[in-house]
Amino acid sequence: MFKRSNTVELFTKKVMDFMTDNYILVNRKELIKTSLEKLKELKKSTILIEDNNQICGIITEKDILKRVVFKANEQTSVDQIMTQPVKFVYNDDLLFHAVGKMRKLNLHHLPVFNMNGNVLGMIDMNTALTAELGDTIYQIDKMTYDEEDIMGLIKIKQQQIYLTENMLNRNIDPLDISYLLSFLNNVIYRRAIRLAEKRVGEKKIIKEIPFFSIIVMGSGGRMESFLHPDQDNGIIYEANNEDPKKLDLYFEELAKDFTKTLDDCGIPFCKGNLMASNSLWRKSLPEWKDQVNHFLDNHTPQDMRHIDMLYDFKSVYGKSVLAENLRTHLNEKLHEKKLLKFLYFSEEESDAAIGFFGQFILEKKDKENIGLLNLKHTGTLPMIESIRLYAIKHKITKTSTFERLDELNKLKVLSDDEIDFFKNAQRFMSKILLKNQIERTKQGLTMKNFINPKLLLEREKKVLKIYLKKIKELKKRVRVDIGEEYF
Structure with missing residues (x-):
């Protein structure tokens, strides 16, 4: 354990x-x-x-x-x-x-x-x-912050940089650090939502506010965030006797308020609009279930990307049973419709950045990052996605990558050596990403997931190439085990 x-x-x-x-x-x-x-x-x-x-x-x-x-x-x-x-x-x-x-x-x-x-x-x-x-x-x-003061939340976000550096210097496990960063972001979420409830409540949009749950998705849902995650969130609420349009208006106003606060605190708006302020990610529980059914019935590439984005979620505020209810429905429908191959297809282009001859595959299109290596999207993410697909296939409900690996090990899907290897791969790449984000902050640069592999130690380059090669092999294995029906 x-x-x-x-x-x-x-x-x-x-x-x-x-x-x-x-x-x-x-x-x-x-x-x-x-x-x-x-x-x-x-x-x-x-x-x-x-x-x-x-x-x-x-x-x-x-x-x-x-x-x-x-x-x-x-x-x-x-x-x-x-x-x-x-x-x-x-x-x-x-x-x-x-x-x-x-x-x-x-x-x-x-x-x-x-x-x-x-x-x-x-x-x-x-x-x-x-x-x-x-x-x-x-x-x-x-x-330590004042409940009514947004500056206190900004301090928590800013202090994460120094806390992370201190913990890395003390050789704290990088995945422990990611877990802590996710936890502290959830603290900011909860306080931002409470402030939003107070402000939006004064508008008297509805008389009776129903139970609801705020969920975070992606790395935040897995408790695996780095220092500068953007917002991936949604709202699940119970329907009541209020006018449905007014009900949605209340939660729209609530979402706009707390997402703005999060952005002010250093958790930026999602560029893809994967936020509760977007009606796609803000619905009553029955509407959420209908939407999941719609995604799975159509199973277009875009629909499956939506399922992919939604799958790793966690309730950070409110009535968590609503989130668990949705999770149960999503899992049941995924297995009922046998659409795992289409979920694989939505992730097919994600792969480890290692070439046939063992060279790093660097960015060629994004002008700002040409010659750099996207260690999240072509490093940790292909591994996390593959492990998630195996977890879905074997009906594992755990959300963190490590917990999923442990469960896959119990089921003999992955061996002891493979589990140890992929856990260490995630630790290693997470440490490089965190160190890179801290260094960029010290230089007054924007945090991002791109690294310059030329700045790595020779030992680090060799180890990173070994991990990326194995992740690439894992993707191929997933293609056979899960995507074979598609092909």
């Missing part, structure tokens, strides 16, 4: 897994005297105050020492002592954000809320956690 490094685990742990019940909940008009008696009896340390089922204030041990002892009497109510507004974190926030926020605000406790503003628990700062983090605290401080 693949285990991630401790550094990555630190940045991907969720607040919900570290909550405690170290609080009591009281009405705002309750006497402080009564509340303190409850606190002592239940052996808790924090008082949360509610008004109309919403948290409106907090009293911590520090407040008790500073305010209650000197200012309160037997008739003092908790709302005369409480601190407001209440600083909090969401249950699906990452632990590093909670730690950074408490450090930034000099707090020892933060309530944990769900999306409806209901308290679920408390997250406590402790000195042992801070000591354990060591020099990583600097990175946490840099990425």
Whole structure:
């Protein structure tokens, strides 16, 4: 079983897994005297105050020492002592954000809320956690953000460059780094969507907002992003009693808002318009299923490219069961209609950039990148696509490439040596791509997936050629195993 490094685990742990019940909940008009008696009896340390089922204030041990002892009497109510507004974190926030926020605000406790503003628990700062983090605290401080401030999200995106460089210098697994970058991008996604919900909600387009799920596709869906992925996202929502046109208008406005925020934060608009702002990628669940059926019934090259783009998706916000429902439908229909050969055909032109005589195949058409090697589209991608096709054929529902490889190994589709080889190939190429993106950033250049193979060490060139040759062989094998019906 693949285990991630401790550094990555630190940045991907969720607040919900570290909550405690170290609080009591009281009405705002309750006497402080009564509340303190409850606190002592239940052996808790924090008082949360509610008004109309919403948290409106907090009293911590520090407040008790500073305010209650000197200012309160037997008739003092908790709302005369409480601190407001209440600083909090969401249950699906990452632990590093909670730690950074408490450090930034000099707090020892933060309530944990769900999306409806209901308290679920408390997250406590402790000195042992801070000591354990060591020099990583600097990175946490840099990425702590204000919920209402887009600049905080921009900071998270900018800090990814320094975090990645630091982790590469510490020999952290490049795939761990890609996983972490994907996770941090999901943090930006969630916050951007929450800001969009607030702004679009003020427009009063519809009365009842249905459950929905925001999905990311491609490398983000596999949790394999590099430093500069563009947006590949969609919306799946439940139909309700609202006018369908108004319902779609609400989600169109929501999509336009959060995709603009993502672009401002450094996750650029998709050049191919593979975004929820495009109605093709924004539908109710029944409409999504009808669209999948349409793609598969027609199975034109463009339809299969749409299926190919959609297949690797992950819910990053909202009701994830909607995404899982769509995934089940997609998989069932793919196998029912036996269209895997057409999916292969849509990816046929993607191949490893290695020639018959073992030379790198470099870019010849794109003027900006002539003489360079596209290590993503002619390196990692042909391998990832081939492994995905085998995963679909064998009904493997895992989304990450490593998980798919492990499952294919269990089914004896790929040998132990092949699994080890392709995992190391992905690690090696990912490291080169990440290093190249960091270097271009330092030079003030635009990040991209093209590398200059002349700048590689001789050893790196030899190893890269070995990996590309094997990936090319894998593509040929897929053609026989999956595309044979087409040919």
